[in-house]
Amino acid sequence: MELVLNEQQALLAETAERLAAASGGPQRARAVRDAGRDFDAEAWREVVRAGWLGTVIAERNGGLGLGLFDLALTLEQAGRRILMAPLAEAAAAAWVLSRAGTDAAGRTLAGLLDGARLIVPATRPSAWGLGGGLRDGSAAALGGVVPFVPFAASAHAFLLATDEIVCLVDRTTPGVAVETKTQVDGATVSTVRCADVVPAAVLARGAAAQDLTRALREFLVLAAAAELLGLAAGAHEITLDYIKLRQQFGKPIGSFQVLQHRAVDGFIDIELNRSLLYRVAAAFDAGTYHSAMVSAVKARTSRCALAVTRAALQMHGAVGYTDSHDIGLYYKRALALAARYGGELEHTARFSDLTLA
Amino acid sequence: MRWDNTTLFVDDDPADRAFRAEVRDWVAAHVPTELCSRSTRIDPPELKPWHRQLHERGWIAPHWPKEFGGMGATLTQQIILFEEISRVGAPTPYPHGLNFIGPLIIEVGTPAQKEKHLPPILTGETTWCQGYSEVGAGSDLASLQARAVLDGDHFVVNGHKVWTTNGHFADWMFALLRTDPDAKPKHAGISMLLIDLKSPGVTVRPIETIKGDAEFAEEFFVDVRVPRENLLGPLNEGWRVANKLLGSERFTTGHPRNAAVLLNKAREVAELTGTSRAPGFLQKLASLEIDLLAFSAYYRHAASLHGRGRAPASMAPVIKIVGGELGQRASELLVEAAGPFGPQVDDLGIGNHAVNPAAEMFEMRRVTVGSGAVEIQRNIIAKRVLGLPS
Numbered sequence: 001m002e003l004v005l006n007e008q009q010a011l012l013a014e015t016a017e018r019l020a021a022a023s024g025g026p027q028r029a030r031a032v033r034d035a036g037r038d039f040d041a042e043a044w045r046e047v048v049r050a051g052w053l054g055t056v057i058a059e060r061n062g063g064l065g066l067g068l069f070d071l072a073l074t075l076e077q078a079g080r081r082i083l084m085a086p087l088a089e090a091a092a093a094a095w096v097l098s099r100a101g102t103d104a105a106g107r108t109l110a111g112l113l114d115g116a117r118l119i120v121p122a123t124r125p126s127a128w129g130l131g132g133g134l135r136d137g138s139a140a141a142l143g144g145v146v147p148f149v150p151f152a153a154s155a156h157a158f159l160l161a162t163d164e165i166v167c168l169v170d171r172t173t174p175g176v177a178v179e180t181k182t183q184v185d186g187a188t189v190s191t192v193r194c195a196d197v198v199p200a201a202v203l204a205r206g207a208a209a210q211d212l213t214r215a216l217r218e219f220l221v222l223a224a225a226a227e228l229l230g231l232a233a234g235a236h237e238i239t240l241d242y243i244k245l246r247q248q249f250g251k252p253i254g255s256f257q258v259l260q261h262r263a264v265d266g267f268i269d270i271e272l273n274r275s276l277l278y279r280v281a282a283a284f285d286a287g288t289y290h291s292a293m294v295s296a297v298k299a300r301t302s303r304c305a306l307a308v309t310r311a312a313l314q315m316h317g318a319v320g321y322t323d324s325h326d327i328g329l330y331y332k333r334a335l336a337l338a339a340r341y342g343g344e345l346e347h348t349a350r351f352s353d354l355t356l357a
Numbered sequence: 358m359r360w361d362n363t364t365l366f367v368d369d370d371p372a373d374r375a376f377r378a379e380v381r382d383w384v385a386a387h388v389p390t391e392l393c394s395r396s397t398r399i400d401p402p403e404l405k406p407w408h409r410q411l412h413e414r415g416w417i418a419p420h421w422p423k424e425f426g427g428m429g430a431t432l433t434q435q436i437i438l439f440e441e442i443s444r445v446g447a448p449t450p451y452p453h454g455l456n457f458i459g460p461l462i463i464e465v466g467t468p469a470q471k472e473k474h475l476p477p478i479l480t481g482e483t484t485w486c487q488g489y490s491e492v493g494a495g496s497d498l499a500s501l502q503a504r505a506v507l508d509g510d511h512f513v514v515n516g517h518k519v520w521t522t523n524g525h526f527a528d529w530m531f532a533l534l535r536t537d538p539d540a541k542p543k544h545a546g547i548s549m550l551l552i553d554l555k556s557p558g559v560t561v562r563p564i565e566t567i568k569g570d571a572e573f574a575e576e577f578f579v580d581v582r583v584p585r586e587n588l589l590g591p592l593n594e595g596w597r598v599a600n601k602l603l604g605s606e607r608f609t610t611g612h613p614r615n616a617a618v619l620l621n622k623a624r625e626v627a628e629l630t631g632t633s634r635a636p637g638f639l640q641k642l643a644s645l646e647i648d649l650l651a652f653s654a655y656y657r658h659a660a661s662l663h664g665r666g667r668a669p670a671s672m673a674p675v676i677k678i679v680g681g682e683l684g685q686r687a688s689e690l691l692v693e694a695a696g697p698f699g700p701q702v703d704d705l706g707i708g709n710h711a712v713n714p715a716a717e718m719f720e721m722r723r724v725t726v727g728s729g730a731v732e733i734q735r736n737i738i739a740k741r742v743l744g745l746p747s
Contacts, residue, residue, distance in 0.1 A: 001655075001658060001662060001671070001672070002662065003658075004661055004665075240744075240745075243745070244745065244746060254745045254746055255745065260735070260739035260743075260745050263743055263745065264735045264743065265735075267671070268675055268679060271655060271675060272651040272675075273651060275657075276650060276654040278658075279654035279657065299644075300647050300651055348640065348647065351646070351647060352639050352642070355360045355643070356639070356642075
């Protein structure tokens with residue numbers, strides 16, 4: 001179903017579709033993976049140049065003054081074309097920097113927006129992973145571990161966010177160690193360890209830090225869901241094309257009712273998920289949302305994307321089992337994004353806690 | 358913000374918010390408490406006083422144009438009315454007159470048909486039923502065989518209609534009948550007639566449902582004479598006339614509220630029986646609530662597009678499929694939540710009201726079958742929306 005967009009949003013969505021088609025695609029994603037890189041630097045430059053990061057930044061800070069809803073329009077297109085770039089993470093960092101309002105934050109933001117430096121959030125929501133988190137080591141120095149930080153392998157700096165402190169830490173600061181693991185889609189997540197690290201700048205402490213961190217986590221969850229939804233839609237489109245062409249028993253396999261109903265269920269699943277995502281993103285922007293809605297989005301999108309990509313593999317038959325066919329890459333990417341910032345199980349449990357209380 | 362699955366999203370428009378508040382206050386003051394959250398069926402005669410009250414307040418037909426006694430309301434306002442009435446467990450009026458045949462008469466009816474039929478639909482004086490299905494024409498509705506043959510100023514109707522909701526209470530039936538047996542394709546030879554069920558030659562027999570009440574009926578027509586002026590729309594174009602309806606009617610029959618109310622009952626019953634402590638129950642409840650949230654978002658999104666005249670072809674079948682299947686899953690959870698009380702025939706008392714899990718579940722079996730089985734809806738999406746080959 002088409003979204004109800006204003007002129008600016010319609011233009012943004014259209015540009016995003018074009019840019020993602022030109023600079024994304026499974027072939028490039030595979031090349032990035034095979035080269036052992038965690039994102040497509042060239043595509044990322046295009047994204048930065050297009051100003052997508054600015055969607056969530058106030059106009060006085062050099063942005064477009066829009067919201068997460070608008071960013072989601074671009075993330076969905078990036079996901080649909082498997083454009084491997086740290087858009088969600090960099091946008092989240094930029095959003096927090098823009099809200100922090102300090103001089104240091106402003107300078108850092110400018111560097112992030114013009115593509116000179118990549119800054120990604122390092123935060124550990126209690127809803128995913130087990131325990132831990134950063135602790136204030138002393139008044140000046142931080143110590144602790146943040147696991148599963150996407151794009152940390154390539155980042156110049158981290159936006160460390162906990163319930164006690166939100167601060168910037170340069171990657172080259174003494175005491176910072178990054179240990180990176182590759183995921184099935186070629187992306188990476190890293191464990192960021194800090195031992196007596198002195199932050200480059202402190203953006204917030206205490207209650208302000210807690211609020212900012214909670215908002216950052218919810219932002220990341222919704223942004224990841226937007227990318228994942230686009231990915232599911234992309235896999236579904238590829239599959240529809242395939243079953244319309246692939247012939248068995250003398251006719252296209254898409255003429256068989258069993259496959260038709262499977263394709264319809266995927267279509268409905270994606271349609272409902274899209275309405276949910278954008279409704280909650282708009283509510284997030286307006287500040288009229290319940291935290292349970294954010295978890296609902298990620299729980300459902302994770303389930304939906306995995307179901308759609310699994311069905312896609314099945315409908316592709318043997319060719320879906322090969323590395324060379326694109327559809328397998330969609331499945332792997334779905335696995336990675338479904339788990340990022342919490343999957344169906346974690347977010348369903350969080351939803352349950354928040355709504356049954 | 359407190360979690361309330363019956364009002365999941367804030368209305369976008371301030372005027373809508375104000376309207377919701379107005380409706381909520383009025384409903385609270387006027388709702389017939391004896392009809393609220395009843396586990397047994399409320400037949401049309403029992404519903405009449407409530408129907409009349411809504412009519413007197415001017416809210417009975419929000420979607421009808423003002424010149425015919427409606428409110429000329431937006432779809433969003435219609436939904437708000439429906440939501441606020443069902444929010445307190447009160448029944449909403451049956452749709453056959455107000456939502457099905459009323460709008461059709463307004464769209465294609467003659468001035469005489471409008472004058473005769475619209476006012477009593479508004480006041481609740483006449484009860485209508487829909488005569489579509491036959492024993493041999495269910496999912497394949499265009500195969501219907503009941504005949505109407507023109508004989509001077511009258512059609513002569515012969516045949517059998519079945520699965521007619523409220524057929525045994527209805528004063529009038531709008532029926533699809535075969536007027537050209539040789540037409541190809543077969544749906545080209547069908548017309549829509551308005552039939553007075555008091556006419557000689559009509560026999561109506563109630564049918565007991567799986568739930569145990571007489572929700573629907575069957576009708577036998579033997580040489581029933583129907584005046585020619587009761588033809589609705591052009592001759593042999595009944596199929597096209599009937600299809601004008603598909604769309605906005607789904608907004609009430611497939612509302613997410615049905616599942617929301619059932620989930621809240623499941624929650625209450627689970628507290629009573631102790632099932633609420635079972636991890637599996639909590640998991641299922643949360644998954645269903647999440648799907649309900651998604652469906653509510655879809656529903657509002659669709660209503661907003663429909664209001665702009667840009668609803669996609671997939672909207673009506675999607676609402677039908679998801680609304681039905683979600684309601685069904687919610688009713689199944691209600692029975693599971695009841696544990697050993699699930700299969701019991703008597704109501705379960707909870708505080709000052711009663712719930713009948715099995716009856717609720719049986720009733721929800723209808724929603725994935727009635728007015729086009731969900732499999733047929735999936736076929737429609739496959740062909741018309743996804744463009745899959747035959």
